[in-house]
Amino acid sequence: MGPWAAPVAAVASTLLLAPVSGPPGAAPVALSASFVLKTIDSQGTETVSGAVSFIPGGDVCVAVKVPRLQEMHLTPRELVIYYPDRDLAFIAQVGPQQAPPMFDALAAGMVDPGSTLPTQSKLLERKRVGASLQTRWRVLDGEGKVLGEMRAVETREGASSVEITEPSGKPQRRFTFGDRVRVGARSVPRTIVADYFAAGGARQREEQWSLDGVTRLDPRRAAPPDCARLRPQTKVQALSW
Numbered sequence: 001m002g003p004w005a006a007p008v009a010a011v012a013s014t015l016l017l018a019p020v021s022g023p024p025g026a027a028p029v030a031l032s033a034s035f036v037l038k039t040i041d042s043q044g045t046e047t048v049s050g051a052v053s054f055i056p057g058g059d060v061c062v063a064v065k066v067p068r069l070q071e072m073h074l075t076p077r078e079l080v081i082y083y084p085d086r087d088l089a090f091i092a093q094v095g096p097q098q099a100p101p102m103f104d105a106l107a108a109g110m111v112d113p114g115s116t117l118p119t120q121s122k123l124l125e126r127k128r129v130g131a132s133l134q135t136r137w138r139v140l141d142g143e144g145k146v147l148g149e150m151r152a153v154e155t156r157e158g159a160s161s162v163e164i165t166e167p168s169g170k171p172q173r174r175f176t177f178g179d180r181v182r183v184g185a186r187s188v189p190r191t192i193v194a195d196y197f198a199a200g201g202a203r204q205r206e207e208q209w210s211l212d213g214v215t216r217l218d219p220r221r222a223a224p225p226d227c228a229r230l231r232p233q234t235k236v237q238a239l240s241w
Contacts, residue, residue: 029054029110031183033214041205052106053217053227060103061227073228074103081239082228089230090239105194105207109177110186113152113162120144131155139164148172158187170201183216190214 032053039046050064064070073080074094082089108116114123117139125136133154139147146167153161157180164173178191192209230236 029186030056030217031186031188031214032217033188033211035212036210038208039205040208055217059227063227071228079239080228080230082230082234086235087231087233088235088237089228090237092239104173105175105192105209108162108175109159109189109192113150113154113159117150118142121150124149132160158189166199166201170199171195171197173197181214183214188214 032051034049034051036047036049039048047066048064049066050062050070052063053061055061060072060074062070062072062074064072069084071080071082071084073082077094079092079094080089081091114135114137117137118141120140120142122138122140123135124138125134127134135152135154137150137152139150141147148165148167149169151163151165152159158177159175160177162173162175163171165171174195174197176193177189178193180187180189182188188211190211192207194207194209196204196206198204
């Protein structure tokens with residue numbers, strides 16, 4: 001994970017791994033949706049589809065149906081990836097700044113971009129352009145070191161784009177959000193294009209998310225019983241990223 005690991009992970013941890021009360025003024029996330037995720041990189045194109053559920057209290061459950069059955073269970077403490085057909089599980093320990101990368105695009109579309117930055121960060125520019133609000137932030141760590149900048153474009157419905165750059169100005173991550181649906185107090189983008197770049201600005205991969213059937217869950221609901229539920233005989237291996 002690069003120099004932007006903490007700010008980007010904070011996006012996901014603020015939204016997905018927070019306690020039920022959530023950050024001040026934010027409603028807990030309680031929704032489910034079916035998804036199609038297309039990933040494009042130098043190896044080609046891979047398409048994955050399934051369902052995702054966000055459970056207040058810190059659980060995220062993903063059931064991949066195509067191309068291969070797979071279940072993922074993210075909690076504030078660990079990530080479990082389970083293959084039912086092999087009865088094999090990979091388990092990784094996570095912390096407040098270690099949200100798995102695949103969740104950052106989803107999380108970034110449902111929060112105020114500025115709220116995800118370290119408190120030392122400075123607002124450099126804020127202006128209205130038509131119906132949009134454009135902001136530019138200098139991102140600083142706890143010791144005042146410049147990590148880069150974040151540029152965001154927002155409308156009444158939520159963010160339409162967020163770009164994270166290196167101190168040199170080269171892009172690191174860029175999120176573009178499409179049409180939205182209101183789920184309780186949350187505005188959820190139904191389409192997301194996420195571009196990820198290597199040091200120096202070379203594009204590494206592009207993720208194209210499409211959500212359908214976005215519905216609100218009962219906040220009191222527990223994690224789905226089939227969410228990476230391991231058996232005593234399940235083979236378990238440690239995982240890191």
